Amino acid sequence: MQKKQKKKITNNNPIGIFDSGFGGLTVMSEIHKVLPYENLIYFGDTAHVPYGSKSQNVVAKFSKEIASFLIRQKVKLIVIACNTATAFTLPILQKKFKIPIVGVIKPGAKIAILTSKNKKIGVIGTEGTINSNSYIKEIKKLAQIKVYQQACPLFVPIVEEGLINCDFANAIVQKYIRPLLNKKIDTLVLGCTHYPLLKKIIKRNIKKNITIIDSAQAISQEVKNILIQKNLLANNNESNLKFYVSDNPIKFKKIGCRFLGKKIINIKKIDLE
Numbered sequence: 001m002q003k004k005q006k007k008k009i010t011n012n013n014p015i016g017i018f019d020s021g022f023g024g025l026t027v028m029s030e031i032h033k034v035l036p037y038e039n040l041i042y043f044g045d046t047a048h049v050p051y052g053s054k055s056q057n058v059v060a061k062f063s064k065e066i067a068s069f070l071i072r073q074k075v076k077l078i079v080i081a082c083n084t085a086t087a088f089t090l091p092i093l094q095k096k097f098k099i100p101i102v103g104v105i106k107p108g109a110k111i112a113i114l115t116s117k118n119k120k121i122g123v124i125g126t127e128g129t130i131n132s133n134s135y136i137k138e139i140k141k142l143a144q145i146k147v148y149q150q151a152c153p154l155f156v157p158i159v160e161e162g163l164i165n166c167d168f169a170n171a172i173v174q175k176y177i178r179p180l181l182n183k184k185i186d187t188l189v190l191g192c193t194h195y196p197l198l199k200k201i202i203k204r205n206i207k208k209n210i211t212i213i214d215s216a217q218a219i220s221q222e223v224k225n226i227l228i229q230k231n232l233l234a235n236n237n238e239s240n241l242k243f244y245v246s247d248n249p250i251k252f253k254k255i256g257c258r259f260l261g262k263k264i265i266n267i268k269k270i271d272l273e
């Protein structure tokens with residue numbers, strides 16, 4: 001019997017992007033801005049969100065299943081568009097799968113290092129990301145810099161409920177950010193995919209000399225560089241965006257457009273094994 005030939009990955013194969021739910025759409029939006037001709041497939045694990053308060057084993061199990069699904073869709077590269085999943089699973093997925101896999105932490109850490117003048121960086125994220133110390137580890141690999149961290153577990157529900165303009169959102173931002181301001185940081189890393197939606201309110205509560213680093217923007221450039229390096233940039237003159245979720249596509253459509261900055265069409269619910 002003739003052996004089934006594996007289809008080669010070509011330039012116009014899609015980029016796979018995944019997150020625990022909606023948050024990674026901020027990453028997808030930035031990738032789409034920087035690489036407008038790339039076909040993109042997004043997977044939001046809405047059946048299991050949030051990842052930020054779960055243990056590493058559980059997040060690793062979901063992440064492996066999602067990466068396998070994306071590989072079956074013939075993606076040419078995978079972006080882990082979730083800080084918690086990056087912190088818990090990047091090396092595990094890189095070891096298990098052959099295609100390039102990138103996460104949001106290293107690119108954000110690199111830009112923070114280049115930005116900080118006084119060598120004091122603040123990082124905010126979910127409990128999982130902060131407890132993993134992943135940002136500290138990445139930053140310390142490259143520079144002698146003091147890193148101060150703060151978990152902000154209430155930020156994700158505030159963003160998802162669309163409460164970013166309420167007085168209590170302002171009070172919670174102040175509570176979480178104050179300890180970092182006391183450390184005189186000059187750079188603040190938004191180490192969670194939901195936090196770009198709180199940028200305005202965070203800016204209002206920090207001094208003007210503090211630069212905010214958005215890991216969604218940092219990763220887009222990294223993805224572009226890898227595709228150039230591997231000669232895998234798309235040669236389309238338009239792009240196709242597809243969305244998959246593990247639960248409730250209607251809610252995803254409704255809330256997701258706030259994160260993506262445009263309407264979500266072409267969405268399917270699927271069950272992973």
Ligand code: DGL
Pocket residue numbers: 019020021023024049050051052053081082083084085126129156191192193194
């Ligand atoms: N996407 C997650 C992150 O960036 C935040 C939401 C969650 O906890 O699942 O860490």
